[in-house]
Amino acid sequence: MAGTPDEQAPSGTEDERWAVLDELDDWLRVPMLVLSFVWLLLVLAELTWGTSRAMETFGTAIWIAFLAEFALRFVLAPAKLAFLRRNWITIIALAVPAFRLLRAFRVLRLARATRGLRLVRIVGTANRGMNALRASLRRRGLGYVSGTTLLVTLLGAGGMLVFEPASEVEGGFESYGDALWWTGMLIATMGSEFWPRSGEGRILCFLLALYGFAVFGYITASFASFFVGRDAASEDAEVAGAKDLVALRKEIADLRRELQQR
Known part of the structure; x- marks a missing residue:
């Protein structure tokens, strides 16, 4: 003890x-x-x-x-x-x-x-x-993902402008706007005709592409959930909404109660 x-x-x-x-x-x-x-x-x-x-x-x-x-x-x-x-x-x-x-x-x-x-x-x-x-951000939902995507896009564009300038690389970026457009297309998985030449640019491009693949599915699912939710809220929609599910549960409960009484 x-x-x-x-x-x-x-x-x-x-x-x-x-x-x-x-x-x-x-x-x-x-x-x-x-x-x-x-x-x-x-x-x-x-x-x-x-x-x-x-x-x-x-x-x-x-x-x-x-x-x-x-x-x-x-x-x-x-x-x-x-x-x-x-x-x-x-x-x-x-x-x-x-x-x-x-x-x-x-x-x-x-x-x-x-x-x-x-x-x-x-x-x-x-x-x-x-x-x-x-x-x-307390809730790490769509707002957090959108904020991180904007952050990664802005920083990625600045890095690509430094690593792949038009003065040093053929077909490189002439301004921050060009680099920002290219980075946005890459994260959106659209891509473009230009690909980095330097080692640092290729590494940064690879990291941006990984982030784009990781976050694109989440954003797509969020928008799909938003539109499905709007359709479900409509009375004429073919998709069952929350009210329909509540009504269905009530009918099942009434049916179960009736069967027990018999």
Whole structure:
């Protein structure tokens, strides 16, 4: 019996740390949501129009805030390895901006390394944006899917404009509008005559195509359910609606009651 309090102490401490972590998430939810959306706009502006000293300074400040928030959550998390496994994409996305601060290394000035880091940054920003939408929308229905699709389309278009510009690739994109149209057609599974030439562009194209195949079926089913629901609500429709089902159940119940009486 003497060892029972010692055995229960770690469990109680772990529960307390989970409770503190939940309180921290609730307290930081709104500020981190705002910073996530601002970060998304900064990355999109950089991909589309290029960067500036003011944008780099503002982005660095937001990145430091993300680092501090992640470090605090890591310290409070009881299961460190499980926490790292669940947030491996976030870890990579947080590590990429650090290379921009280490420009003294020659290897980081190579064009290929820079393009690869941009691809990782785009994927990490998309992941953070999806998490922000998931946290801001309580019901993850059609609104959440539409928001993530818009986010992926905007970021994907910016990435394709960077990786496949007309100045470097034959048949490439001349403006952000062209890249946005191409990305929309790809996600809608329509496709176009142009296909990426660079390795980063092909990887991004593959990820966009995967997302398009995954989400297109859900959107199609949602629209089909909407129109079927409208037909079911009509009295002259051939599809049975909720009122018809309720009436049918009532008739079955009356028939069962009558049979029992006999």
